[in-house]
Amino acid sequence: MYHRFDAIVVGAGGAGLMAALQLAQTPGISTAVISKLYPSRSHTGAAQGGIGAALGNLEEDHPEWHTFDTVKGGDYLVDQTAADVMCHEAVESVYELEHYGLPFSRTPDGKIAQRRFGGHTRNFGEAPVRRSCFAADRTGHMILQTLYQQCIKHEVNFYSEFQLLDLVFNDGVCCGIVALNIKDGEIHTFHAKAVLFATGGFGRAWKITSNALSNTGDGVAIAYRHGIPLEDMELYQFHPTGVYKLGILLTEGARGEGGILRNSEGERFTERYAPTLLDLAPRDMVSRFIYQEVREGRGINGGDFVHLDLTHLGAEVVEKKLPDLADFVRTYLGLDPVRELIPIQPTAHYAMGGIPTDIDGRVITGEHNTPLPGFYAAGECACVSVHGANRLGTNSLVDIVVFGRRAGRHMARYVQETGFTQLPQKPDLYAREQVGQLLARETGESAARIRSALQEEMMDKVSVVRSEEKLRAAQRTVRQLKEQYRHVAMQDRQTWYNSELHETMEVGYLLDLSESIIAGALAREESRGGHYREDYPTRDDVNFLRHTLVYDTPDGLQIRYKPVDLSKFEPKERKY
Numbered sequence: 001m002y003h004r005f006d007a008i009v010v011g012a013g014g015a016g017l018m019a020a021l022q023l024a025q026t027p028g029i030s031t032a033v034i035s036k037l038y039p040s041r042s043h044t045g046a047a048q049g050g051i052g053a054a055l056g057n058l059e060e061d062h063p064e065w066h067t068f069d070t071v072k073g074g075d076y077l078v079d080q081t082a083a084d085v086m087c088h089e090a091v092e093s094v095y096e097l098e099h100y101g102l103p104f105s106r107t108p109d110g111k112i113a114q115r116r117f118g119g120h121t122r123n124f125g126e127a128p129v130r131r132s133c134f135a136a137d138r139t140g141h142m143i144l145q146t147l148y149q150q151c152i153k154h155e156v157n158f159y160s161e162f163q164l165l166d167l168v169f170n171d172g173v174c175c176g177i178v179a180l181n182i183k184d185g186e187i188h189t190f191h192a193k194a195v196l197f198a199t200g201g202f203g204r205a206w207k208i209t210s211n212a213l214s215n216t217g218d219g220v221a222i223a224y225r226h227g228i229p230l231e232d233m234e235l236y237q238f239h240p241t242g243v244y245k246l247g248i249l250l251t252e253g254a255r256g257e258g259g260i261l262r263n264s265e266g267e268r269f270t271e272r273y274a275p276t277l278l279d280l281a282p283r284d285m286v287s288r289f290i291y292q293e294v295r296e297g298r299g300i301n302g303g304d305f306v307h308l309d310l311t312h313l314g315a316e317v318v319e320k321k322l323p324d325l326a327d328f329v330r331t332y333l334g335l336d337p338v339r340e341l342i343p344i345q346p347t348a349h350y351a352m353g354g355i356p357t358d359i360d361g362r363v364i365t366g367e368h369n370t371p372l373p374g375f376y377a378a379g380e381c382a383c384v385s386v387h388g389a390n391r392l393g394t395n396s397l398v399d400i401v402v403f404g405r406r407a408g409r410h411m412a413r414y415v416q417e418t419g420f421t422q423l424p425q426k427p428d429l430y431a432r433e434q435v436g437q438l439l440a441r442e443t444g445e446s447a448a449r450i451r452s453a454l455q456e457e458m459m460d461k462v463s464v465v466r467s468e469e470k471l472r473a474a475q476r477t478v479r480q481l482k483e484q485y486r487h488v489a490m491q492d493r494q495t496w497y498n499s500e501l502h503e504t505m506e507v508g509y510l511l512d513l514s515e516s517i518i519a520g521a522l523a524r525e526e527s528r529g530g531h532y533r534e535d536y537p538t539r540d541d542v543n544f545l546r547h548t549l550v551y552d553t554p555d556g557l558q559i560r561y562k563p564v565d566l567s568k569f570e571p572k573e574r575k576y
């Protein structure tokens with residue numbers, strides 16, 4: 001089936017909806033949002049702790065301090081002009097969300113309430129500051145619902161439960177996408193003047209993850225298969241407080257409200273590692289502190305986990321400020337967080353890397369940042385890069401609203417000035433062949449088995465602490481799994497609601513992305529932010545203060561580099 005819209009947005013999380021809203025508010029532009037999930041199921045809805053903005057509602061704060069924290073938190077791999085744009089526009093974006101009706105938690109005098117979060121400080125690192133704006137521990141849920149309501153109000157066209165299969169270019173200009181209607185298996189071509197990918201992250205490459213089942217990096221992998229390089233893929237964040245064995249996230253807001261991490265001796269071990277920020281040091285550091293405690297035998301009962309202690313906060317703080325967390329702990333662990341310690345371990349959480357873009361969401365390629373006409377990306381699938389080597393808590397929700405908005409506005413101008421590029425002959429050929437082969441093959445490998453083997457290997461060898469030996473072993477495993485995947489076969493070969501079909505394709509995306517993560521991690525022979533190499537334990541600004549670009553070429557993977565924008569702050573050692 002054929003459709004034609006001026007603008008197509010793929011993904012209905014915070015980034016996609018924010019962009020769609022800008023397009024829908026511009027008269028004369030037709031916009032459609034394509035999403036494999038029903039919009040309100042997008043992972044943005046799982047975000048708990050908050051959205052950072054220097055409103056200064058409870059104490060003095062400035063966007064400039066926010067920029068500094070973002071750059072330092074990202075271990076100086078952040079593009080500083082982009083971070084500055086984000087931290088300044090965060091303030092008006094939060095007020096805009098408020099005006100759309102987002103029910104923020106309030107101070108007694110009616111202002112938006114704010115709380116502490118990891119790495120957020122006053123006056124360039126002096127002491128913690130309250131910067132995270134929140135709606136209890138359901139901030140993402142409220143953002144998603146608010147934006148979805150606004151999109152409905154502005155009559156955005158939604159194609160929900162449509163899975164992106166391919167991106168279409170003609171002569172270097174992006175001119176549409178191909179998607180599968182999950183309901184009946186029909187393949188649709190969407191012709192457009194511009195396409196935005198807002199397809200989210202890929203935490204499902206790891207066994208222990210905070211990410212939803214659908215976070216499989218589809219958009220990132222599809223761009224990569226089109227020869228677009230991926231930026232800084234090796235920089236993946238492990239959040240320190242996932243529920244032990246399950247990975248379900250317990251928000252950093254818990255430590256923002258005063259929660260403490262303790263080892264088997266009951267000791268608040270962060271005192272030894274980060275005397276100023278303690279439990280609220282950036283996530284990459286706290287995850288490594290936990291790893292170190294476990295390695296030195298101070299995990300609980302000698303195991304690979306420690307405790308999150310909220311027992312001193314009192315029932316009122318836990319129930320009012322952290323109601324979802326309390327609910328998760330009761331439901332999944334059968335524990336009462338008001339009275340009992342909570343077992344936690346680091347969980348795969350957030351992709352700092354992804355599809356390279358400029359500050360207007362335009363996808364850029366190569367070492368010289370050449371824009372690809374008509375193709376945009378925003379949100380977790382994109383790399384602007386405002387998070388560098390480690391994202392600060394609350395900065396992803398800022399990223400999706402600020403850059404979703406900027407991308408949507410730039411796209412609106414672009415489609416007003418540009419005509420339709422003709423589609424190439426048979427734009428859906430690749431997608432039809434891919435789906436056709438999967439539906440036809442009767443015997444072969446199981447995608448579910450390949451996925452578990454991949455997730456185990458990534459968890460074991462490509463997580464908080466890495467080394468050449470582990471990475472080489474993981475590289476061999478992923479290559480073998482990719483070979484097995486070429487012969488993958490499904491048991492269900494119906495076309496209606498065939499979840500095995502779209503999950504099988506997702507495994508293919510995870511394999512490609514894992515290969516690029518490992519390649520970037522092997523090449524980065526230093527430790528920076530979320531990437532820690534025990535064989536190269538220090539940061540090496542001489543050789544690696546630069547962004548990695550991984551290309552998938554017919555001759556194999558190629559690594560190139562591009563410079564970091566250091567226009568505001570000079571790189572310094574990170575101390576907290």
Ligand SMILES: Cc1cc2nc3c(=O)[nH]c(=O)nc-3n(C[C@H](O)[C@H](O)[C@H](O)COP(=O)(O)OP(=O)(O)OC[C@H]3O[C@@H](n4cnc5c(N)ncnc54)[C@H](O)[C@@H]3O)c2cc1C
Nearest residue numbers: 011012013015036037044047049164200379380394396397
């Ligand atoms: C448990 C949890 C808690 C978090 N808490 C916070 C927090 O407190 N503060 C903070 O700043 N950040 C937080 N984050 C991170 C933040 O929520 C995410 O990075 C952000 O919401 C991503 O938004 P997005 O719009 O880029 O993507 P998502 O919200 O993940 O949406 C992706 C969209 O893409 C669509 N899609 C994907 N693939 C396809 C395909 N093949 N075809 C069609 N559609 C597709 C999906 O249907 C979905 O609509 C948290 C993340 C998690 C997992």
